Structure formats: structure tokens, C-alpha cells
Amino acid sequence: MTTTQDAGAPRPVATLEMVAALAGVSRATVSRVVNDSPSVDPELALSVKKAILALDYTPNRAARSLAKRRAQAVTLIVPESTSKVFADPFFASVVQGIALFLTDTEYTLNMVISSESKPEKTRSFLLGGNVDGVLVVSHHSSDHSWTHLSGSLPMVFAGRPLVGSRESYYVEVDNERAAYSVTRQLTDSGRRHVATIAGPQDMPPGIDRLAGWRTAVVEAGLSDGLVEVGDFTLASGARAMHRLLDRGTPLDAVFAGNDQMAAGAYTAIQGRGLRIPEDIAVVGFDDDSFATSVTPALTTVHHPIIELGKKMAEILVDLIEGRPAQRATMLPTSLVIRDSA
Amino acid sequence: MTTTQDAGAPRPVATLEMVAALAGVSRATVSRVVNDSPSVDPELALSVKKAILALDYTPNRAARSLAKRRAQAVTLIVPESTSKVFADPFFASVVQGIALFLTDTEYTLNMVISSESKPEKTRSFLLGGNVDGVLVVSHHSSDHSWTHLSGSLPMVFAGRPLVGSRESYYVEVDNERAAYSVTRQLTDSGRRHVATIAGPQDMPPGIDRLAGWRTAVVEAGLSDGLVEVGDFTLASGARAMHRLLDRGTPLDAVFAGNDQMAAGAYTAIQGRGLRIPEDIAVVGFDDDSFATSVTPALTTVHHPIIELGKKMAEILVDLIEGRPAQRATMLPTSLVIRDSA
DNA sequence: TTGTAAGCGTTATCAC
DNA sequence: GTGATAACGCTTACAA
DSSP states (O other): OBOOOOSSSOOOOOOHHHHHHHHTSOHHHHHHHHTTOSOSOHHHHHHHHHHHHHHTOOOOHHHHHHHHTOOOEEEEEEESSOHHHHHOHHHHHHHHHHHHHHHTSSOEEEEEEEOSSOHHHHHHHHHTTSOSEEEEEOSOGGGGGGGGGGGTSOEEEESOOSSOGGGOEEEEEOHHHHHHHHHHHHHHTTOOOEEEEEOOTTSHHHHHHHHHHHHHHHHTTOOSOOEEEOOSSHHHHHHHHHHHHHTOSOOOEEEESSHHHHHHHHHHHHHTTOOTTTTOEEEOSBOOHHHHHSSSOOBEEEOOHHHHHHHHHHHHHHHHTTOOOOSEEEEOOEEEOOSOO | OOOOOOSSOOOOOOOHHHHHHHHTSOHHHHHHHHTTOSOSOHHHHHHHHHHHHHHTOOOOHHHHHHHHTOOOEEEEEEESSOHHHHHOHHHHHHHHHHHHHHHTSSOEEEEEEEOSSOHHHHHHHHHTTSOSEEEEOOSOGGGGGGGGGGGTSOEEEESOOSSOGGGOEEEEEOHHHHHHHHHHHHHHTTOOOEEEEEOOTTSHHHHHHHHHHHHHHHHTTOOSOOEEEOOSSHHHHHHHHHHHHHTOSOOOEEEESSHHHHHHHHHHHHHTTOOTTTTOEEEOSBOOHHHHHSSSOOBEEEOOHHHHHHHHHHHHHHHHTTOOBOSEEEEOOEEEOOSOO
């Protein structure tokens, strides 16, 4: 047991007032310099900047928010229910993109776990003026329970919300088109029994990617019956692949709804002594860390996830600051041909 | 550059003043009720509470921070360099634990990416009085570059820092002991050629777990030469396992420094047509989602990661509020016997 | 262009 | 116990 640091005596932080005194100007002028107002004598500005540096002055966020009537903060809502989403590489990258963008702005990123037990707490936090905008990142449909807040607070979603997509702001990729094109990769190379491990059918990405696959196989004159559904986790991919294999029908290729499920499919396929891509070709979606962790490296769709996060943050800031923004933003994907198909 | 267009509907947030008016008391009294001060007439308190509810009043954080000279916020520093840490299930769970604990406090959790390009920005943010405490979660040694701030700001680390551990606050498990015991699981069951895929040797968990393995194999009279080093990623585990297998020496068991590397080892082992656990037994460390995603399910060490995050936050809050706290906190681990060994 | 001064919504120090 | 009233550090009309 040791003693603690003294929390009651904060270290001396310089205030705007002190800067003003040192520079021999009024606080208003310092404030103008700090917020680089257009109209301020360059010479004065210089001496103010010198004083700021000398005192190592940093504006106090609380005071600033109070005066501006802006929190200067955006909140990321993390659904508590699914602790898995947090470990999801998709989620991780989106958050990274968000944080990266916000680093260059005046906004701070804070995170709340949307406790289902007391949604009121989250709600009042969000609506209490503590936050200028909200970001919702979740694959899962049930987590769009915050959609109704979008009337009161700027809000941007990662991916089209299942409901209320017409009045929501969101950023996504063309899942259907991308799924179609990666499946074409399979059919074009002569595969005749192309299955899919689809994502949850109550989630837009799950639905849209399945649709893209279907279009491609039908177009190639193949059966669209080889479908098993997973939940985007590695384990579910493995189970779905086993079910596919257990059908006993011919199978020479599979499109997994994301790379994690593809990795799961790998374990099932290789666990049965089959070879990728010789016996079964595999393609995925996302191009995340799983794609290059597996052997052979996975052919997949590059999903610009970090960009997606950045874009979400950018749009949110636009919204907060009253700039016009598009409701639906589509980011481009690309095919990444590796060794699995 | 006019920004006249306001985003969304700036809903009327009730202020303390309004509550006071409605309840027919002074603002001071309302404030006392809100902060449940001991001395306030129960009857008055009740009517104030009623007014609060009626107006859906939420205290303004900025104003409160300003008056209290406390940010009421703690910051999580995320190293930018390693975008991988973010997708690391360890990281994800720690953050989850932190967020869970903070939900029940007055503190807000915010995240900053410690941009290496401009460390000054991060530094001034932290030291500018915007934050009451700092949490550092990183497996990686280089990311403890913030250690020097711990003199100026309460700070808690996930895991013992490589340097300055005597004067730092941190929470961890007894990595060496746990690694020893899970390795014993292997030696006790008669395995005679027990290898390890160690974590990075510039990181305490990597070092300590290797030491635990070594003690166990030496104690069993076995060779301690079967060591390959990975970086805690799945891919590195696979590569290390291949190197182990390529040695051409007998091998019937392996302890991987974490579950991700164990999963990588699985792909290498099964990819070569060997069987787990018949040919090679595998054990891991962490008991994360990988442990149950692989087949056969992985025998591993349960690492209470969410608890670890909670504990970190708890200690940080203690520190902030001037309560005494232990510098080193050790959390218990347990063995989870599944099917891989 | 620069300064004065009035807030922003709370908390805290006093008297009463 | 309760209520004025002065901070808290900054922004922003409004003057000068």
C-alpha cells in the first residue's frame, strides 16, 4: 500500500488571462489569436503567440464549451449486448478511422457503452448537451435503437440502418455490387458449384452480399441453393462450412460474407483434408487482418474501413457545423486477388 | 463564411436555474440535491427532484467541470503506430471493462490516438487540464512513452510497464506463474517435447510467459530449446509453428504465448495433416474468442481481461479522487481445460 | 483593430 | 437548512 498522488492540487495551468497579461493585451485579443480570428494585428498576434508558447498555454475545454454552447465532443455508441463487436476487426478499424479524423479537429471522441439495463442514462447523456454528435458503429440491427435520436442530434451510422435509412446519414460500400464481382471471380474461373456463407439476414451487409452472390451464380446458370448463414464470426464460418460440406453435394467454391467467416471456412475445409484452392476456392469480404493471416492468402473484396470511419467523422462534423451533407455516402471497393481463388 | 444553418433541432435543455424556478428554491439548493448533499430538507429535496424529472434536467458537464476544476473525464491513449492493437481482442476487452466501470461513475471516457507525428498535441491535451487521468493499454513497450507524465497526472497501465514499473500503477496477472501451470498441464500428461511460441521479448507478458514455460520444462527434465518467437498475431503464430515443425526434431506439444498465436499454430499443424491433440497438444493464454473458435477447443489460461479493464478504471478513479491505491495489482488466472491438450 | 463587459451553467463561500 | 453571490476560464457582442 502506498500513498497516492495529490489529486487536490492540480499543476499550474496557464490561463488566457495570464497570457493576456504577459503579452500586454486584453483577453479578448488573446482569444482572437487562439481562434485565429481574421482581424488582429499581425504584430500583436505574434507577441501573443510568443506568450502562449512561453506559458505553455492550452485553452480550457470546459470553459470554451460553456461559452460556445458546444460540447466540442462527439460520442461513439458501443452496444453492450454484443461484446463481440468490440473485438471485431471491422469495428476496430472504423473506430481507428474516426479517431484519426477527429485528431485534426477540435472535437474529442468519447465512448459510451449503451447499457441496455439503463438506456435512460445513455439517452440523457446524449441529449443533455454533453455531446455535439453521435456515431453509431454496429453491424447489428438491434443496435440501431438510437435512430430516433437523429431528429435531435446529428448522427452518422456505419452502414445503412435497417430501418429509417431514408432519413439517416450513413457511410457504406456497395455490398451487393462488390459481392457480385467477387463471386464472378469464382464463376468466371470455371467453378460450377459455388456456395456462400452469408452473414445474418437481419443486417444490411448480410442481406446485400447474399443478393450479390445470388445474382452472380444465377447469371452463370448455376444453382443458388448452396447457402448457409453465419453471424460474421470465425466460429460461425467454420460451422457453416461444415454444414455445406455435409450436404454431400458437389462443391468447388465458396464466397464467405466476411473474412472472419472465410477464415473459419478454411479450418473446416483444411480440417477435412481438402485443399484451397485446388479442391475448393474461397473468397471473402473486407480485406481485414484475417485475409492475410490465413494460408493460402485470401482473395477478397477490399473494404476501405478506416476510410469509412474517417468519412463518418467528417460528415458528422459537417452536420454539427451546419454544413450540408449527403445522407448516403458510398465508398469504392476493389477486388484483391490473392491465392485462394 | 456564415454558418446560419443549425444542425438538427437545438432542443431546449433545462438548466439548473429553471429547475430552481419550478421548484421555488434557489439554485444552490438544486445543486445540493443534484449532488445529494447531506443537509437538505427531505421535503424540499423531493419537490426539487420532481422538478428535475418534469424538466428532464441533466447537469451541463462543461459548467460543472469549470466550477469544480475537474474535467470529469479520463483518457485512453491508443498508440497509432500499431493499428493492430486495436483489433487485438485483448485490447478490445480491456477497453470494454474500462467503459463498463466508468458507466457507473461521473467520468467520461475519451480516446486519443497518440499520433507520433505530433506528440506535442497529445501532451498538451493531456496536460491542459482536459483530463483527470490517463489509461494506457498496450502490449507494446514503445508505447509506454507516456510514463513520464505519471508525475503530473494520475495514470494506470494495463500490464507492468517495461520501464519505471516501481513508480507506476498497473494491473496485471501473474504471467509467469500461469504460464508455468499451463505448461505443467503438458508435461504432466506425458508430453516429452514441449515447445513454445513466445511473445515479443521486449514486452513483459512475452518475457514472463516464456520464463514460466522454461521453468516447467526444465523442472520436467525436458529440453528448453524449442523456442520460436512471434508477435502475438495469428499470422506470426502460424509462421513460428512452421519453423518449429521444420526443425525436424521431435515435437509433441506447444505452449503459445496467447490464443491468437495458438490459433495460428493450429493452421500450421492441421495444414500439415497433423492432429491436435493426438500428434501435437496445444495450449494457449488468454481464453479469448479464439480459444473457442478453433477446433478442437483450446486448453488455455483464463485471463480476466474485462476485469482487468474494470480494475484499471477503478484504480484510476481512486487516484483521481485522492484515495490510496496499490501500485501493482495482480488478478487471478485459472486453467481452462478443453480439448487441445 | 482592440478593449470592455456581459454572459455560459455550475459549484462553493459565505451570511442568515 | 437555505439563499445570495462570487468565482471558474473563455467567447462575443458592443463600444471605442
